[in-house]
Amino acid sequence: MLLGCIADDFTGASDLANTLAKGGMRTTQFIGVPAEPAAGDCEAGVVALKSRSIPAAAAVAQSLAALKWLRQQGCRQFLFKYCSTFDSTPQGNIGPVGEALAEALGTRGAVACPAFPTTGRTIYQGHLFVKDRLLSESGMEKHPLTPMTDPDLRRFLALQTKTPVGHVPWATVDAGPDAVKTALKEAAGRGETLVIIDAISDADLFTIGAALAEAPLVTGGSGIALGLPENFRKAGLLSGKGSAFTPVDGPTVVLAGSCSGATREQVRRHAAQHPGLALEIDKIMSGTLTPDQAAFFLMERIRLTPICYSTATPEEVKAVQDRYGREAVAEAIEGFFGELAVTLNNRGVNRIIVAGGETSGAVVSALEIDRLDIGPEIDPGVPALSGSRNGPLALALKSGNFGAPDFFDKAAAVLAGKGVGGMGTEDKSAGGAA
Numbered sequence: 001m002l003l004g005c006i007a008d009d010f011t012g013a014s015d016l017a018n019t020l021a022k023g024g025m026r027t028t029q030f031i032g033v034p035a036e037p038a039a040g041d042c043e044a045g046v047v048a049l050k051s052r053s054i055p056a057a058a059a060v061a062q063s064l065a066a067l068k069w070l071r072q073q074g075c076r077q078f079l080f081k082y083c084s085t086f087d088s089t090p091q092g093n094i095g096p097v098g099e100a101l102a103e104a105l106g107t108r109g110a111v112a113c114p115a116f117p118t119t120g121r122t123i124y125q126g127h128l129f130v131k132d133r134l135l136s137e138s139g140m141e142k143h144p145l146t147p148m149t150d151p152d153l154r155r156f157l158a159l160q161t162k163t164p165v166g167h168v169p170w171a172t173v174d175a176g177p178d179a180v181k182t183a184l185k186e187a188a189g190r191g192e193t194l195v196i197i198d199a200i201s202d203a204d205l206f207t208i209g210a211a212l213a214e215a216p217l218v219t220g221g222s223g224i225a226l227g228l229p230e231n232f233r234k235a236g237l238l239s240g241k242g243s244a245f246t247p248v249d250g251p252t253v254v255l256a257g258s259c260s261g262a263t264r265e266q267v268r269r270h271a272a273q274h275p276g277l278a279l280e281i282d283k284i285m286s287g288t289l290t291p292d293q294a295a296f297f298l299m300e301r302i303r304l305t306p307i308c309y310s311t312a313t314p315e316e317v318k319a320v321q322d323r324y325g326r327e328a329v330a331e332a333i334e335g336f337f338g339e340l341a342v343t344l345n346n347r348g349v350n351r352i353i354v355a356g357g358e359t360s361g362a363v364v365s366a367l368e369i370d371r372l373d374i375g376p377e378i379d380p381g382v383p384a385l386s387g388s389r390n391g392p393l394a395l396a397l398k399s400g401n402f403g404a405p406d407f408f409d410k411a412a413a414v415l416a417g418k419g420v421g422g423m424g425t426e427d428k429s430a431g432g433a434a
């Protein structure tokens, strides 16, 4: 393994794995820190943690355990992946985890770059934008778990770190890889462990990637990985093998626990054309709606690609959080989706599309899948994934704000090996109608 990645949530992990696979690295997503060594032909390993919204000390401990395993696999570079909207709180976890990894690797001057221009996330003058809005006016200020109210990444990250936060402005990035390298070296000399770096286009990210060929630690969104495969290719280290993704045909369900803007529209659209079960949170909290009852509803309609969703407006989310507490609601809903996914898979559902990072974490953890192969991209940042539980299983783990309005139908097709094509996967599909 060449590149060892630690992702703070499961959709983020597949977003990053997607970038690396598209860049030509044979990539595997691991669910949690594996107990076994990776396959010998794995070139990039992405360890998916569910550490974005847990206490900082726990996030640090899990990330260091992942680092230890990745080092044992022989990795020569490490990447800490967090959200392109920098999802975190003043207490962490991006700063504490970034600093702990840097300390373990004995390095400073590591880039901190959540930019993902394809999905509208750009950084300029240290400020994060989502399309034409500052982060704090993008809707992310109303996120159920990590409301983002400060778009100045330098200021916000500094709340989370022990050491000073650096900044490399866009003019330096525009001057090329050597200028970036020098700026990062100077930042390290000033004792800055993490350095926000401006990036407004993929070209900027390729420039930064080229500057990072020798960097022990890279931190950021999936965009920061754009230029990394090329460094390994230039060094003659890539095998050129495609992904080991296996398409799966069969019953399909959509589980949506994200309340983000893009998901709300995707849910509205899918539920208008397919059977839908809208979860009443009060009933989940009181135990009067069980995953088994939901599974019964969905199995009755399974040929029609039904959707089960807790997706709600910010006002509805706030009302239930005020009634029961933010953590209690999140835990109950995530637990519900996890149990539901297990029940459905036990009854033969082998294509599961999940919306929401925390929700995906809950579902994949409950399914107890240990690794996933990376397939074709469904929409930017979301690949098809294949693994195994009760036989072959295909998954799509969609970040709340990613994907076109028809994402769920598109995902069902790609998981079956239809529709979007083309990144040299080993196609072992048995075929057949959905």
Ligand SMILES: Nc1ncnc2c1ncn2[C@@H]1O[C@H](COP(=O)(O)OP(=O)(O)O)[C@@H](O)[C@H]1O
Binding pocket: 144, 145, 257, 258, 259, 260, 263, 281, 310, 311, 312, 316, 317, 318, 320, 321, 329, 330, 331, 333, 334, 355, 356, 357, 358, 359, 360, 398, 399, 400, 401
């Ligand atoms: N109706 C709801 N009310 C309150 N919280 C909710 C509701 N639906 C989902 N949630 C919780 O909100 C969080 C959404 O986070 P996540 O799944 O990561 O989505 P996203 O990818 O949009 O951030 C989860 O913890 C989920 O359980």
Ligand SMILES: O=C(O)[C@@H](O)C(=O)COP(=O)(O)O
Binding pocket: 009, 011, 012, 013, 015, 016, 082, 083, 084, 085, 116, 221, 222, 356, 357, 358, 381, 398, 399, 400, 401
């Ligand atoms: O970087 C991103 O935007 C995604 O990869 C990601 O991490 C999304 O997180 P969720 O919105 O919580 O799914």
